[in-house]
Amino acid sequence: MSVLVDKNTKVIVCGMTGREGAFHTEQMIQYGTNVVGGVTPGKGGQEFLGKPVFDTVKEAVEATGANASLIFVPPAFAADSVLECEDAGLPFVTLITEGIPISDMTRVVNRLRSNGVTRLLGGNCAGIITPGECKMGIMPGHIFAAGDVGVVSRSGTLTYEIVWELTRAGMGQTTCVGIGGDPLPGTRFVEVMEMFQNDPKTKSVVIIGEIGGSDEETAAEYIGAKMTKPVVGFISGRTAPPGKRMGHAGAIISGKTGTPQSKVDALIAAKALVADRTSDVPRLLKQLIG
DSSP: OOOOOOOTOOEETTTSSSSSHHHHHHHHHTTEEEEEEEOOTTTTOOOOTOOOOOHHHHHHHHHOOOEEEEEEOHHHHHHHHHHHHHTTTTEEEOOOOOOOOOOHHHHHHHHHHHOOEEEEEEESSOOEEEEEEEEESSSOOGOEEEEEEEEEEEEEHHHHHHHHHHHHTOOEEEEEEEESSSSSSSSSSHHHHHHHOOOOOOOOOEEEOSSSSHHHHHHHHHHHHHOOSOEEEEEOOOTTOEEEEOSSTTTOTTTTTTSSHHHHHHHHHHEEEEEEEEGGGHHHHHHHHO
């Protein structure tokens, strides 16, 4: 099994004909993802990368039976693209775009959570992959391998590094979920941890956090209270000097929460093991599994 996406996921790409959308759509198709079409207003009726292009998401869903979308729309229009996907009834949307105004994300996230129709992953995320079945996003597919380790992360590049360490150690993954580094993600750590807890194929979990925000601490509370599967964490930014500006919009420390050490302490209190280096993750996971 997997979480959120699998071989049956039918994907449409909003912004497929743009530079970034075109490049990554081609990579997804080559990986084996079931991309059924794209959406670019004004280009409906054309074909691109061997897939039909539609003017609206609703037209694309009606014609293809799509049940997921990937968004490469510029920041100024990304929020409306998400809401268009919700209006078309899509249950799952992955938002790659970064630099979306926080006021737009507040409007979108609040509406989606209130209506309960669509789950949003991102924005500013690397996407999601179930190895060998479906890749929705910008991650390099060749470093992933099918297995029983669930991975959830705020960072794209750290995800790639740790996944490669896992794959080289013979520890494949069920699904790897990038929640994104913005302050208001559509899906949070704790929600993905619950999905992995309920997925019978996932036997252990790796959580990759960063400086700023309190999502890791909230996830640690869930791990300590309800998680029965082994968890290994990695928190970046532990060596950052005080006052150092970090790159992600969500890298904001508030009081005593959001510091790298507060996240490490919360995970340790939840009986998770925390790696000092990315290369330590497979060893610690094997230690917990026994």
